Amino acid sequence: MIVFFEVSVLLAASIFVTKTIEHKKYSESKGLVNKSKNGKIRGITSFAIEKEAERMLETALKRTIEDGETIFIDRKTIFEQLSTILDTVQRNLNDSIASLDRLKINQQEVTEITDKEVYPMYEKLYTAKIEAKKPTMPFTTSRKFIGVARDVYRESTVRFRGLMKQLDKKSIVPDEKDLRILAEAISLKRNNFKKDTFYIASLDNHFCGKREPYEAIPGEIERKFEIKCRLPIEILANIETELGEFPKAKVKV
Amino acid sequence: MMEIIFEKIIKECESCLEKKVVSDELIDACKNGIIESEKMENESMGYHDIIHALKLFSAGRTCKLILQKCVTELEQSRIKKENPKTLGELAEIMGETANLGVSLSSFFASKSGSCEMNSIRSRTFFLQEMAERIEIIDPIEKRLDLVPIGVRNSFLKNFAEMRQNHSE
Numbered sequence: 341m342i343v344f345f346e347v348s349v350l351l352a353a354s355i356f357v358t359k360t361i362e363h364k365k366y367s368e369s370k371g372l373v374n375k376s377k378n379g380k381i382r383g384i385t386s387f388a389i390e391k392e393a394e395r396m397l398e399t400a401l402k403r404t405i406e407d408g409e410t411i412f413i414d415r416k417t418i419f420e421q422l423s424t425i426l427d428t429v430q431r432n433l434n435d436s437i438a439s440l441d442r443l444k445i446n447q448q449e450v451t452e453i454t455d456k457e458v459y460p461m462y463e464k465l466y467t468a469k470i471e472a473k474k475p476t477m478p479f480t481t482s483r484k485f486i487g488v489a490r491d492v493y494r495e496s497t498v499r500f501r502g503l504m505k506q507l508d509k510k511s512i513v514p515d516e517k518d519l520r521i522l523a524e525a526i527s528l529k530r531n532n533f534k535k536d537t538f539y540i541a542s543l544d545n546h547f548c549g550k551r552e553p554y555e556a557i558p559g560e561i562e563r564k565f566e567i568k569c570r571l572p573i574e575i576l577a578n579i580e581t582e583l584g585e586f587p588k589a590k591v592k593v
Numbered sequence: 594m595m596e597i598i599f600e601k602i603i604k605e606c607e608s609c610l611e612k613k614v615v616s617d618e619l620i621d622a623c624k625n626g627i628i629e630s631e632k633m634e635n636e637s638m639g640y641h642d643i644i645h646a647l648k649l650f651s652a653g654r655t656c657k658l659i660l661q662k663c664v665t666e667l668e669q670s671r672i673k674k675e676n677p678k679t680l681g682e683l684a685e686i687m688g689e690t691a692n693l694g695v696s697l698s699s700f701f702a703s704k705s706g707s708c709e710m711n712s713i714r715s716r717t718f719f720l721q722e723m724a725e726r727i728e729i730i731d732p733i734e735k736r737l738d739l740v741p742i743g744v745r746n747s748f749l750k751n752f753a754e755m756r757q758n759h760s761e
Binding site for chain 1 (some may be wrong): 610634635637638643644646647648650651654685714717718721722728734736737739741744745747748749751752755
């Protein structure tokens with residue numbers, strides 16, 4: 341079983357600031373990283389993912405500096421405190437990455453896959469979402485029902501506008517970095533793991549969304565690219581079932 | 594100048610190991626190393642990029658904490674007359690600390706780019722883990738406990754918000 345670790349899972353597995361302060365998905369993410377460490381799965385990632393994870397940690401720390409929490413503390417103490425947090429999470433991140441393979445990825449191929457396959461897939465999903473929800477005037481020949489039909493049309497138009505607003509806010513189409521991450525996974529699957537079951541471990545709705553407007557994404561990725569996008573807890577349950585370690589776990593999503 | 598101070602620690606370490614005696618010169622070299630590490634800590638705080646500044650600060654602080662503990666251990670070993678044993682245990686970590694000090698000094702002298710920074714960072718982590726293993730410095734979890742809970746929470750909150758915006 342091949343598991344491609346995406347940024348969100350690597351980060352969740354690194355945010356363990358103390359026993360009481362940890363990322364809410366820390367235990368399942370770390371659990372999956374440990375499966376790779378123990379050789380139960382082959383965990384892989386890419387250099388771009390590693391860099392992006394580091395960048396996000398550093399940005400969160402920059403924002404912490406701007407927060408009021410450190411305003412009354414002298415500069416040297418702030419540096420002592422924040423450098424300790426930075427060291428902790430980066431050492432955790434390094435530890436997670438050390439148990440994963442980073443394979444060579446053809447960046448030219450990744451660009452082509454991004455432009456010709458990944459972006460069009462998301463764009464198509466976005467268009468399909470809009471088309472499916474677009475209201476049409478209900479057909480009626482009876483004068484008696486024209487008023488009702490107008491009301492129904494009006495209501496569905498309002499609902500449609502709501503959906504458009506939601507889609508605008510949380511666009512189905514991810515940013516360029518996520519598009520490339522999926523393209524990297526596709527490239528690895530095609531070149532190195534043609535016959536293997538290939539997972540992307542992610543917490544990001546753009547890969548394994550469960551609710552509106554993302555719910556069609558994982559199914560489409562699986563259908564088009566034979567890649568299963570799953571939450572770490574779902575992959576853990578699959579590993580346990582496959583290896584017969586435990587009875588099939590109930591997965592609450 | 595700073596590089597010479599750290600190179601002196603390596604030189605004195607080798608000389609003491611050969612003679613199997615903790616010399617005054619070695620203790621003095623470590624004390625000078627502590628002063629230089631503190632200077633680098635202070636200098637790093639003025640660095641324009643805050644993340645780079647924190648990374649440099651961490652490197653300087655790691656050197657300082659290790660050398661402080663080494664000086665205490667070396668002085669105590671002289672009192673207890675246990676020179677060779679203590680020296681053998683500490684020589685490796687003092688050598689690694691001095692190497693990081695040299696890299697750090699040359700970084701400040703030349704203001705080198707991100708490549709040198711990556712090397713400083715990995716050396717810092719290597720040194721921290723090594724020092725934690727032989728109990729020269731506290732484990733990182735213990736040091737993290739000293740960071741006020743409000744600051745730790747603030748980091749977690751900022752991180753969670755960022756991921757939320759990224760559609761997690």
